[in-house]
Amino acid sequence: KGKKPVVISTWNHGMDANEAAWKVLKAGGTALDAVEAGVRVTEADPNGHSVGIGGYPDRDGNVTLDACIMDHNSNCGAVAFLQNIKHPISVARKVMEETPHVMLVGQGALQFAKAQGFKEENLLTPEAEKAWKEWLEKAKYQPVINIENHDTIGQLALDSHGNLSGSCTTSGAAYKLHGRVGDSPIIGAGLFVDNEVGAACATGLGEAVVRVAGSSMVVEQMRNGKSPMEACKIVVERIVKKHKDLTNVQVGFLALNHKGEYGAYSVYPGFNYAICEADQANRMEDAKSKMK
Ligand code: SD4
Numbered sequence: 001k002g003k004k005p006v007v008i009s010t011w012n013h014g015m016d017a018n019e020a021a022w023k024v025l026k027a028g029g030t031a032l033d034a035v036e037a038g039v040r041v042t043e044a045d046p047n048g049h050s051v052g053i054g055g056y057p058d059r060d061g062n063v064t065l066d067a068c069i070m071d072h073n074s075n076c077g078a079v080a081f082l083q084n085i086k087h088p089i090s091v092a093r094k095v096m097e098e099t100p101h102v103m104l105v106g107q108g109a110l111q112f113a114k115a116q117g118f119k120e121e122n123l124l125t126p127e128a129e130k131a132w133k134e135w136l137e138k139a140k141y142q143p144v145i146n147i148e149n150h151d152t153i154g155q156l157a158l159d160s161h162g163n164l165s166g167s168c169t170t171s172g173a174a175y176k177l178h179g180r181v182g183d184s185p186i187i188g189a190g191l192f193v194d195n196e197v198g199a200a201c202a203t204g205l206g207e208a209v210v211r212v213a214g215s216s217m218v219v220e221q222m223r224n225g226k227s228p229m230e231a232c233k234i235v236v237e238r239i240v241k242k243h244k245d246l247t248n249v250q251v252g253f254l255a256l257n258h259k260g261e262y263g264a265y266s267v268y269p270g271f272n273y274a275i276c277e278a279d280q281a282n283r284m285e286d287a288k289s290k291m292k
Pocket of ligand 1: 205
């Protein structure tokens with residue numbers, strides 16, 4: 001099997017993101033345009049607590065955003081530790097297209113975004129602020145990363161021209177230390193695309209993903225002949241092996257190869273993803289996991 005076009009995205013919010021991406025793909029548009037349009041839906045949704053507006057803040061109450069995008073020519077762009085901009089994925093694309101660089105962070109990323117016409121706005125919703133204040137009381141200012149606060153959106157698409165692209169955007173781990181950057185904006189960790197082979201993205205505990213160069217390794221396993229699911233599984237197993245204490249180590253990988261075959265795998269059960277492909281309704285699937 002394997003068809004094009006196809007788009008896959010992490011978690012339940014992937015359904016809405018897929019719909020937006022599918023509109024682009026169905027009209028013969030590029031995978032790059034699709035994966036930007038797709039995750040912008042999630043970024044704009046105040047009810048998602050791990051992406052864009054409505055995202056849970058760091059432990060000091062700041063919403064700080066990480067995002068990256070990569071196309072079929074291995075062009076890539078990223079922003080990290082960006083504040084007050086609703087669509088970090090679009091800023092990442094501007095970094096890719098309008099600068100000689102791959103990544104801008106913090107104040108520099110904000111300055112660039114403003115120069116590109118993005119407007120500054122408050123992204124801390126009353127609901128997220130309330131959750132943070134409650135967290136402050138109990139957690140006594142210790143950055144704890146647990147399984148519940150992983151809801152990054154990663155999206156991978158293969159267009160009708162046979163080209164792959166991917167995007168990844170997040171407000172990162174809830175209640176992280178101020179200045180912390182996860183895997184999501186790091187090309188090769190949170191996202192990787194090689195048009196000859198396939199694409200992969202990650203969700204979960206970013207530190208664990210970075211440690212194994214996660215998404216690039218998933219793509220490398222596909223290059224060596226593994227199916228998308230097997231490729232994800234091998235890298236998950238590598239993560240499992242490297243952590244003596246797996247208590248808070250949830251990671252999920254999603255992969256799509258150049259033939260349009262896809263798969264996923266996670267450390268713990270609970271990771272799911274949305275798939276939209278020709279002739280089939282947009283739907284959810286549960287990833288298999290290493291631990292039961
Ligand atoms: C991070 N990987 O910042 C992100 C968090 C995440 O779903 O995936 N949330 O570590």
